[in-house]
Amino acid sequence: xxxxxxxxxxxxxxxxxHQPEVIGLTLDNEGWADINTLIVCAEKEGKQLGLSLIxxxxxxxxxxxxxxxxxxxxIRAVQGHSLQQVDINYKQQIPPELLYHGTATRFxxxxxxxxxxxxxxxxxxxxxxxxxxxAVGQRHGNPIVLKIKALSMYEQGFKFYQADNGVWLAKTVPxxxxxx
Numbered sequence: 001x002x003x004x005x006x007x008x009x010x011x012x013x014x015x016x017x018h019q020p021e022v023i024g025l026t027l028d029n030e031g032w033a034d035i036n037t038l039i040v041c042a043e044k045e046g047k048q049l050g051l052s053l054i055x056x057x058x059x060x061x062x063x064x065x066x067x068x069x070x071x072x073x074x075i076r077a078v079q080g081h082s083l084q085q086v087d088i089n090y091k092q093q094i095p096p097e098l099l100y101h102g103t104a105t106r107f108x109x110x111x112x113x114x115x116x117x118x119x120x121x122x123x124x125x126x127x128x129x130x131x132x133x134x135a136v137g138q139r140h141g142n143p144i145v146l147k148i149k150a151l152s153m154y155e156q157g158f159k160f161y162q163a164d165n166g167v168w169l170a171k172t173v174p175x176x177x178x179x180x
Contacts, residue, residue, distance in 0.1 A: 005056070005057050005060065008049065008053060008054070008057045009057050009061060011042070011047060012054070012057065012066060013065060013077060013080070015033075015038070015042075016031065016033060016066065016076060017077040017080045017081050017083070018081070018082045018083065020033065020083075023041040023042055023045045024041045024044065025037065025038055025041045027076070027085070027086055029086065029087055030076065030087070030088055031077060031081060031086040031088055032074040032076045033075055034074055035051060035054060035072075035075050036051075036073075038054070038075065039051065039054070054075065055068065063165060064078065064165035064166070065077055065078060065079075065165060066078065076088075078163045078164040078165050078167075079125070079163035079164075079165065079167050079169060080121060080125070081121065081122055082120045082121050084122075086122075087122075090161035090162065090163065091161065091162075092160065092161060093160050093161060093162045093168075094151075094154060094160070095153075095154055095160040095168060096128060096151065097149070098147050098148065098149065098150060098151075099126040099127065099147075099148045099150040100126060100127050100129065100130050100132070100133035100145050100146065100147060100148065101116060101124065101125070101126050101127070101133055101136075101145070101146045101173070102127070102132070102133035102134055102135065102136035102137030102138070102140075102143055102144075102145055102146075103136075103137050103140060103144060104137060104141030104143060104144065105141065105142045105144045106141055106142070107140070108144065111146070112175055113175075114175070115173050115175040115177075115178070116146075116148075116170075116172060116173035116178070117172055118171060118172065122169075122171075123161070123169035123170060123171060124170050124171070124172060125167050125168070125169065126148055126150070126167070126168040126169070126170060126173075127167065127168065128166065128168065130145050133145040133146075146178050147178065148173055148177055148178060148179070149178075149179060150168070150170075152177060153170070153173070153174075159171070
């Protein structure tokens with residue numbers, strides 16, 4: 001992806017997941033924003049976006065962080081929101097036996113004490129493969145991949161969801177479900 005695409009993707013992540021108000025944008029309770037309003041609000045802040053650029057970033061994104069509505073008029077981040085008013089109605093799913101969480105080694109002591117917590121986000125993000133977890137962990141420092149006994153958690157009453165981009169979501173992961 002070109003530098004421009006990366007910058008637009010980061011901008012969209014910021015306003016659609018965390019701070020829409022910084023450009024005067026409003027999201028509905030499912031996280032949707034009107035694309036034309038997004039373009040106008042971004043332009044007022046000096047960010048030039050166009051419909052074709054937005055659609056191209058959404059389509060070409062390897063992480064599939066965004067979705068455009070079926071009518072083509074709205075856009076949202078598919079997961080990763082820190083906004084409490086956004087509550088995407090994910091369908092509960094039965095997870096595979098193991099899921100993975102990438103983090104940095106500096107967080108291990110805290111994880112041993114508290115398990116995995118959503119922090120400022122609504123959910124703990126889990127992946128179905130180790131390679132993705134390594135890539136996520138590298139963003140935070142020296143990476144470590146934690147194996148999560150997801151099916152065991154589910155069987156004990158924990159709920160799992162899967163976002164449109166394949167990321168698995170859980171409210172928390174108690175430490176006893178993390179494999180060595």
